[in-house]
Amino acid sequence: xxxxxQHPSTLSVQEGDSAVIKCTYSDSASNYFPWYKQELGxxxxxxxxxxxxxxxxxxxxxxxxxxxxAKHFSLHITETQxxxxxxxxxxxxxxxxxxxxLTFGKGTKLSVIP
Amino acid sequence: xxxVMQNPRxxxxxxxxxxxxxxxxxxxxxxxxxxxxxxxxxxxxxVYLQKENIIDxxxxxxxxxxxxxxxxxxxxxxIQQVVRGDSAAYFCASSPPGMLISDTExxxxxxxxxxxx
Numbered sequence: 565x566x567x568x569x570q571h572p573s574t575l576s577v578q579e580g581d582s583a584v585i586k587c588t589y590s591d592s593a594s595n596y597f598p599w600y601k602q603e604l605g606x607x608x609x610x611x612x613x614x615x616x617x618x619x620x621x622x623x624x625x626x627x628x629x630x631x632x633x634a635k636h637f638s639l640h641i642t643e644t645q646x647x648x649x650x651x652x653x654x655x656x657x658x659x660x661x662x663x664x665x666l667t668f669g670k671g672t673k674l675s676v677i678p
Numbered sequence: 679x680x681x682v683m684q685n686p687r688x689x690x691x692x693x694x695x696x697x698x699x700x701x702x703x704x705x706x707x708x709x710x711x712x713x714x715x716x717x718x719x720x721x722x723x724x725v726y727l728q729k730e731n732i733i734d735x736x737x738x739x740x741x742x743x744x745x746x747x748x749x750x751x752x753x754x755x756x757i758q759q760v761v762r763g764d765s766a767a768y769f770c771a772s773s774p775p776g777m778l779i780s781d782t783e784x785x786x787x788x789x790x791x792x793x794x795x
Contacts, residue, residue, distance in 0.1 A: 570720075600786075607788050664725065665711075665723045665737070666771075670720040
């Protein structure tokens, strides 16, 4: 199966600075890597994803990079704002024997200090 | 088009009782995934179901836990004889049929927060 490691577990940045969260995965067959944002008491919500045929994807202040050789992918948030404060989860899609599992990292609690 | 609906939102059970958690997927979705989230932790895969079929239950504890997704009605996650360690948030996600989950996002419900006292 898949194993996803996420670092750091907590991250504090000043408003306006950048935040970077890194994940590594173990299964080289994984081909889909979404990132979810979860605010306290709420459901995880997809914020960006990347597939294995691209190395980078950007959506306004959020970008994700993927290095398939090294089996790691990262989330970059630029010009952080207080509303970016939340727990962020990376995930990797593992497929095998007709089943598809999203395996999640343990999360990064991001605090943006005004 | 309503999103993924889970109920109840909060559930309190005494040790030894049964807990039933319901998940109605988005309209047109026939794939359901259940995840458990312990406090301060990430989401852990439990089970993947399609209508009337359990596709992968490798993340489900072998005892006391079961899941179903009948032809009609919501998917049910059932926990028998609950213990304190079952206290967690249980999320379900759904995705459309005929497509890999990587072709579309998995939509999560609001979750059911189970508290065992």
